[in-house]
Amino acid sequence: MATTSDDARDPDLVAVTDGPQAALELTRPAGLDRDRILKAAIDFIDDQGLAALTMRRLGSSLGVEAMALYRYVPGREDLLDGVVERVVETLFDNDDGDDVYIGEHSGWQDYLVRLAHGMRRIALAHPAVFPLIASRPPAAPWVRPPLRSLRLVESFLGTLTEAGFSDPAAVAAYRAYSSFLLGHLLLEVTQIGAQVSLLDQPEGDPEAQARTDMGEYPNLDRTESLLGQDKSAAEFEESLENLLDRLERVLHEAQNNDGEVGDLA
Amino acid sequence: MATTSDDARDPDLVAVTDGPQAALELTRPAGLDRDRILKAAIDFIDDQGLAALTMRRLGSSLGVEAMALYRYVPGREDLLDGVVERVVETLFDNDDGDDVYIGEHSGWQDYLVRLAHGMRRIALAHPAVFPLIASRPPAAPWVRPPLRSLRLVESFLGTLTEAGFSDPAAVAAYRAYSSFLLGHLLLEVTQIGAQVSLLDQPEGDPEAQARTDMGEYPNLDRTESLLGQDKSAAEFEESLENLLDRLERVLHEAQNNDGEVGDLA
DNA sequence: GAAAGCCGTTTACGGCGTAAACGGCAGGGC
DNA sequence: GCCCTGCCGTTTACGCCGTAAACGGCTTTC
Numbered sequence: 043m044a045t046t047s048d049d050a051r052d053p054d055l056v057a058v059t060d061g062p063q064a065a066l067e068l069t070r071p072a073g074l075d076r077d078r079i080l081k082a083a084i085d086f087i088d089d090q091g092l093a094a095l096t097m098r099r100l101g102s103s104l105g106v107e108a109m110a111l112y113r114y115v116p117g118r119e120d121l122l123d124g125v126v127e128r129v130v131e132t133l134f135d136n137d138d139g140d141d142v143y144i145g146e147h148s149g150w151q152d153y154l155v156r157l158a159h160g161m162r163r164i165a166l167a168h169p170a171v172f173p174l175i176a177s178r179p180p181a182a183p184w185v186r187p188p189l190r191s192l193r194l195v196e197s198f199l200g201t202l203t204e205a206g207f208s209d210p211a212a213v214a215a216y217r218a219y220s221s222f223l224l225g226h227l228l229l230e231v232t233q234i235g236a237q238v239s240l241l242d243q244p245e246g247d248p249e250a251q252a253r254t255d256m257g258e259y260p261n262l263d264r265t266e267s268l269l270g271q272d273k274s275a276a277e278f279e280e281s282l283e284n285l286l287d288r289l290e291r292v293l294h295e296a297q298n299n300d301g302e303v304g305d306l307a
Numbered sequence: 308m309a310t311t312s313d314d315a316r317d318p319d320l321v322a323v324t325d326g327p328q329a330a331l332e333l334t335r336p337a338g339l340d341r342d343r344i345l346k347a348a349i350d351f352i353d354d355q356g357l358a359a360l361t362m363r364r365l366g367s368s369l370g371v372e373a374m375a376l377y378r379y380v381p382g383r384e385d386l387l388d389g390v391v392e393r394v395v396e397t398l399f400d401n402d403d404g405d406d407v408y409i410g411e412h413s414g415w416q417d418y419l420v421r422l423a424h425g426m427r428r429i430a431l432a433h434p435a436v437f438p439l440i441a442s443r444p445p446a447a448p449w450v451r452p453p454l455r456s457l458r459l460v461e462s463f464l465g466t467l468t469e470a471g472f473s474d475p476a477a478v479a480a481y482r483a484y485s486s487f488l489l490g491h492l493l494l495e496v497t498q499i500g501a502q503v504s505l506l507d508q509p510e511g512d513p514e515a516q517a518r519t520d521m522g523e524y525p526n527l528d529r530t531e532s533l534l535g536q537d538k539s540a541a542e543f544e545e546s547l548e549n550l551l552d553r554l555e556r557v558l559h560e561a562q563n564n565d566g567e568v569g570d571l572a
Numbered sequence: 573g574a575a576a577g578c579c580g581t582t583t584a585c586g587g588c589g590t591a592a593a594c595g596g597c598a599g600g601g602c
Numbered sequence: 603g604c605c606c607t608g609c610c611g612t613t614t615a616c617g618c619c620g621t622a623a624a625c626g627g628c629t630t631t632c
Contacts, residue, residue, distance in 0.1 A: 074579080097620060109621075110580045118620065173442050176493065183501040184534035186494055192524055199526035212526075213533040217494075217542055225490020228441065229451055229482075236448040259457055261464035261477075268478040269449035277482060284553060339610080362589060374590075375611050383589065 052275045054163040074106060076114040080128045083121060087170050097121075126175050129168055130190045133160045150205040151286050154219065157198070158282050161188060161223055162230075169231035176228050186220040188227065207293060215289050222285055230274045317540045319428040339371065341379040345393045348386060352435050362386075391440050394433055395455045398425045415470035416551050419484065422463070423547050426453060426488055427495075434496035441493050451485040453492065472558055480554050487550055495539045 082104050086095050097118055101108040115121045147153040165172045176187045189195055195216070202212040256263040347369050351360050362383055366373040380386045412418040430437045441452045454460055460481070467477040521528040 096618080098618080107581055108619095109582085112621070113579065177438055177442065177497075179504055180497065180501050183498045183505070184531075187497055192520070192527065196524040196527050199530060203526060209530050210533055213530050214538075214542070216534075217538075218546065221490040221494050221542075221546070222487075223490070224494060225486040225488070228493070229486050229489060232442075232445065232452055233448045236445050239444055240448070255457075259461040261468060262457065262461050265464060265474050265478050266449075268475055269481075273479075273482075277479070277486075281483065281486070288549060361587080363587080372612055373588095374613085377590070378610065 052166075054159050054275070055166050056163060058167050074104065074110060074114060076124070077128075079104065079111055079114055079121070080124045083125050084129060084168065084171060087125070087174075088168055091170055092174060122174060123178060125171060126178050126190060129164060129171055130175065130194075132164060133157075133191075133194070147201070150201050150207075151290070153201045154286060154289075155282065157194075158219075158223060158278075162227060162278060165227040165231050166234075169234045172227060172231045176224060186217070186224070188220050188224040205293070206297060208296060211292055211296060215292075218285060218289070222281060226274075226278055226281060230278075233272065233274070317431075319424055319540070320431050321428060339369070339375060339379060341389070342393075344369065344376055344379055344386070345389045348390050349394060349433065349436060352390070352439075353433055356435055357439060387439060388443060390436060391443050391455060394429060394436055395440065395459075397429060398422075398456075398459070412466070415466050415472075416555070418463075418466045419551060419554075420547065422459075423484075423488060423543075427492060427543060430492040430496050431499075434499045437492060437496045441489055451482070451489070453485050453488040470558070471562060473561060476557055476561060480557075483550060483554070487546060491539075491543055491546060495543075498537065498539070 079100070083095065083100055086100055086103055090099075097108040097111055100121075101111055104111075111121070115124065147156060175190060178187070180187060180190070181192075185192065185195060189198070198216055198219075199212050202215055203209065207215060256266070262269070344365070348360065348365055351365055351368055355364075362373040362376055365386075366376055369376075376386070380389065412421060440455060443452070445452060445455070446457075450457065450460060454463070463481055463484075464477050467480055468474065472480060521531070527534070
């Protein structure tokens with residue numbers, strides 16, 4: 043096939059375990075609970091897609107009628123908000139003593155790298171949920187989609203200003219960083235979705251149509267195998283490092299001629 | 308208020324005219340047509356939002372029953388695909404002799420700059436449609452959301468390889484570029500949406516709650532006015548130039564030691 | 573033992589996407 | 603002139619959706 047994944051050691055690609063037991067409780071009798079509902083919704087989206095999630099189906103996946111959910115969740119929209127919140131919050135559970143804990147860090151670069159990989163881990167663990175993170179309207183215009191949490195933005199700005207960034211520079215860094223994260227991760231999960239949706243419908247002879255159309259697109263045709271390769275992990279790393287270099291340059295320039303510059307522009 | 312727009316001269320922010328007459332044909336009797344339907348759908352999304360678009364309402368906005376649309380459009384999903392296609396296609400209509408025509412250009416940097424501004428012009432003209440461009444599943448994994456068109460990707464790759472980029476370098480540039488575009492533009496239109504949705508619901512005293520919560524977030528509180536500023540245009544320009552510089556560096560390095568490097572990594 | 577509260581179910585309503593049958597109207601061959 | 607054949611918008615109908623409201627069976631508390 044055209045699309046291959048050539049690096050099997052992606053550190054952000056981890057198996058999702060969900061605690062002690064996960065799959066053995068298929069349809070428990072009852073004992074509803076807001077968090078149990080949110081978790082069920084995330085699982086549902088992960089393996090049926092966002093479009094398939096309805097209150098009725100989510101209810102029946104919990105062994106319960108749809109209306110039972112409304113005792114714990116105001117409605118479908120709020121349920122989705124809860125899903126986003128819960129997924130983003132997993133950034134903070136330092137489950138495995140892993141390198142994703144945002145609280146402790148050594149240097150702002152280390153912090154930004156950990157945060158980026160933490161977000162990427164979330165995106166890859168829940169590729170069908172991530173577009174929701176990106177498209178839900180933000181509470182305030184400056185709580186930008188990929189970060190989504192006041193707590194997170196606060197710690198971001200705090201870390202940078204403690205490291206010597208002026209307020210304008212920290213804010214500019216926040217914007218450049220969130221835009222980079224959103225762009226890269228959204229494309230990466232979209233690509234995952236595209237790959238599976240192309241695989242599970244081998245209608246007729248897809249090769250034939252694709253090949254014939256390619257005649258008019260010589261550059262596409264020639265680079266098709268390159269375009270199909272998944273180098274997301276390497277590109278993520280490189281773009282991230284480039285961004286950090288750029289921020290570092292800004293920081294040092296501002297510190298040398300310590301006027302009121304401090305802005306990226 | 309906290310959110311201000313301090314640069315009134317944004318070249319990508321243009322009024323949408325739609326040809327000779329636009330608003331004077333409110334509900335024409337009939338004369339349906341696939342393109343008329345797509346245009347109506349775009350207008351509808353632009354001023355009622357994507358969630359409000361239903362087949363019935365779209366029909367009645369054209370003075371027709373919902374089922375009449377099905378003679379020209381296979382279904383709602385395909386309608387949305389058509390909307391995306393039609394919006395992206397406006398890149399190619401060189402309406403005003405403006406600088407957005409992708410066909411002619413002088414140098415690959417010029418091409419990339421024009422393409423970026425053309426896309427940004429689309430995003431700003433249809434902020435409610437743009438998320439659709441980003442979230443619709445791509446036809447092939449390598450036709451990445453913001454570009455969406457074989458023709459466009461072909462011309463992108465052609466321009467870069469003609470300018471001396473190796474195939475891998477051109478593909479890497481394509482990926483970096485599309486990721487930058489998607490991230491920046493999606494955040495920008497999201498911010499537009501957030502601003503309007505915050506304005507039209509002044510429930511109770513929003514200031515009160517916002518202020519009190521801010522106590523726990525000193526960095527947010529201190530930088531709130533900075534965070535609220537809309538510097539999208541300047542940041543777009545700067546990030547774009549940074550990306551071009553990076554690509555240029557890659558190109559020249561590859562040309563000097565003309566081995567088989569050619570990759571961004 | 574009765575009252576109160578919690579919690580999942582049942583019923584119902586309007587709106588959705590869309591399949592299928594229908595009707596009016598235009599144009600073309602006789 | 604007439605009828606036949608497409609075209610094209612309407613009508614009707616079905617199943618699914620989100621969710622308001624009433625209901626009923628528990629459990630807990632006095």
